[in-house]
Amino acid sequence: NAGVTQTPKFRVLKTGQSMTLLCAQDMNHEYMYWYRQDPGMGLRLIHYSVGEGTTAKGEVPDGYNVSRLKKQNFLLGLESAAPSQTSVYFCATTGFSYNEQFFGPGTRLTVL
């Protein structure tokens, strides 16, 4: 039981490049979330999903897209990376019987 896993752990991109971050959970949870964490700013919600095939915008969605084609996976895409997207990205999940969210180990992204 791995819980929440994120791929990759680290990535360096050049401005304008694209990439996809993968979050996978084996907890059979309905809800999934993507956050970014920047120094002094805490965790800010980018996008979230309340179920397979559904997504919604969070606090800071600009420049990102998401997809939830399977219940266990939540993908975060950057179509044209910018230096302002340098951050640590966390995926989280929770289910109907929980209030707390369970977090993955994070992906450190640097955009040059």
Added chain:
Amino acid sequence: EDQVTQSPEALRLQEGESSSLNCSYTVSGLRGLFWYRQDPGKGPEFLFTLYSAGEEKEKERLKATLTKKESFLHITAPKPEDSATYLCAVQAYGNNNAGNMLTFGGGTRLMVKP
């Protein structure tokens, strides 16, 4: 708009020196207040959920309390292994939070020296 402010931003303690971390919040109907611990290079790890004013929860050297405007995380006789960043978050009721979203504070970085 829900807001969470944590203080201090950083706290240095000697081993055994008890102290408290503060989390002030404004929320349109509190469903729950959450405390997480985050170690460097790792994801946040859930500690406690508090639901109503007056509620208290304990885990080892940590005790969380809740009032209508703030929450405190009391650390009694801390050890170096308690060093981490502690995050506070709130969850609101209502149609605007159909996704059970959390609003986080900026965190308090705790350093406990032996």
